[in-house]
Amino acid sequence: MQVAVVGSGLAGFTAYQALRRVLSPEEIVVFGTADDPAATFRAHAAAIRQREMRSESDGHCLPATFPGLAFRASVARRSPGPLLATAADRFHPTVDEFLAHVDQLRARSGWERSLVSRRIERVQTVAGGFELDGEGPFPHVLIATGHPGLNVPDELRDDPRVVHAYEPHDYASSVTVVGAGLAAATEWLNALAAGAEVVSVRRRDAVRQPLNVPREYFSRRGLAGFHALGAAERAARLRTLLAPSYPRGRAFDAPLAAAVMENRFRVAERVNGTEQVICATGFRRGFEHDPLLSRLVREQGLETVDGWIVLAPDATVSALTDETRTLSLAGVAAQWAFPAADTLTGARYVAHGLLARIRACRTR
């Protein structure tokens, strides 16, 4: 066995698609608890009634950006519309289109043949690579365990009115939405559409930008400078880049402006007496909330900065990677290498790095 992927979510699945370029399903093992790589995303999208992806044409799980989802949508719809829209960065695949594509890839890539239903709790270095809970050794390991749980502010944790945006819920007649990112903005619109009065509680004004981070940070143009920063500056830059944001556009602005006119939407500094409180506050942040990564850092003495594990630019753990073995992190844990690591493009970035390592590996 050549490669082990720990985690069967979208980041692991994207890496799997890239690995399949050079390896057969029998040479890859994926440890995870869900057969469906989109299971978590599917549940979250359903909870916030998300219909369109924030990502664009290249927000898919294949290793090459072409053909993107716009091209596929053009073929499927027999219309040049998606291609023209993507030329202006205005194409966003529907959630259904994205999920259908994941299902298609899952069926044809041999995913089930590689999947082992098991939660890995420990990664150990051994001769020849890494052991995963005694399995192995594997010369190349990718850890893609995903977000370490939903984040609910401490002061609201025991409040019976509270539900997290990514948990199934309906809307009461008065709703407070905590947060300022895309999930919060989506929940404002959902609650307004359900007839509720909405109070937005947020610590800062939302950043309005099309993608999670500015576009240049998706390529070497922005990443080269980012990678050159010292540890403290890099952590500060990451905090700035990862501030909650949602896209500009009438789709958000028009309903909110109408609701303000009707006194059904306002901003407040703290949670007040509404019937329901929806925490659109994302996920818990920091490796220490992930038992596997936390243990790895502790046992291997890995360098960390402000909740991030320090990684090489290709998202490998430098202290545990050499010409014969690779340990990479994917998903949110790889933000030190790629600020938008918890996106599909980020997952692809990490997958490319891992693929390059495997291709260059002396023992392969």
Next chain:
Amino acid sequence: MSYTLRGRIESRLAALVPLVAAACVLALAEHKWWPVEAAGLMVGVGVALDTQAYDRVLRYQPGWAALPLGLIELGAVLGLMRLAGVMAPLWQAIALFAGGWLVAQLLGHAGFPLLRLSYAEDGGELGRIGAVAAVSVGVALASAGATAYALRPPVVHLSAGVHQGPLVITRREVLVGDPGATVRGGIVIRASGVTVKNVSVVGGENGITVDGVRGTVLDGVSVSGAKLDGIHVRLGGVMIKNCTIDMLGNDLGQGIDISYNMGMGMSMVEGCTIVGGMEGITTHSSMSDIMNNRVSRTAKRGISVTEMSMGMVMDNDVQNADGIGIWCNDRSMCQIERNTVVDTSGTGFGVLASFQSEANLWQNKLGANPVPAKAIVDSEVLRQQDFSYR
């Protein structure tokens, strides 16, 4: 995509590899260098804009931006081709550019991402492929340049003073006259690819005769005292620029007569001054563009396009023709734009289309002509925005 500078240059050069190859093949097939010269200019303009403008201004370049940027580059390339004297057929040059642009788009959006999986996140950098592409483009253009240099025609200098003619040129060469170089008795060109520059011709049956050869360039020549025509072209392709022709006292000859070269591509007469003669510039069964010339005091017509000829007559100044300023005759098709025709005398037509011809007029100034414009004998004059005055 957010290109790095290196990514921009590598992507551009790799995308231009097919275009440079096509230009080399075209040059070999047509025995003309303009495709390679045009490709070289496209590379130069593109890389210059990449380094000096795009990289600084465009931190992120959306897909749609390729269209306006392509049009800017097309304008710059065409302008530089004109400045550098690259003699390319306009529409073929535009087609070459458009083809290259289209291939570049296909490669940038589909080919390169498939070839190099990390193409987008690498900011357009192509690694070894980029280096190989850069070297390939450089080698191809350098080879073409070296070949062009090796095959360039010999340059013959004609010293100042009077040389007795007729001077007959029977090999491909560039004949350059030193200031004051004059040939008495005419020049006859009997080889393809001949260029004659800055030579004065006095007398001769015709001042300059081009018969049955291609690729003749007459640049800065002056002709006077010819018995028949000033410049006489039969079955030949020519580019005549910046000439001066004095036909005063010869009411039977033509200043420039280009005839029966329909199958030899476009000929051109540009920037010439012609005085006297029966007709200033005339074409018969020819595809010719006649632009920016000054024709005056002709005994019959200023400019005539006749016998199933086709071409543009643009930005010319025709004065004192005794009969017709611009004549489109005998089943010819003429695009007549932005000319000034004044003081036509005799029967006095500023523009006349006759015998099943079609003249399309646009923004001409037709002044002090007895009849500004007319169509006779099954012909048609389509007029748009012409300005006539008496």
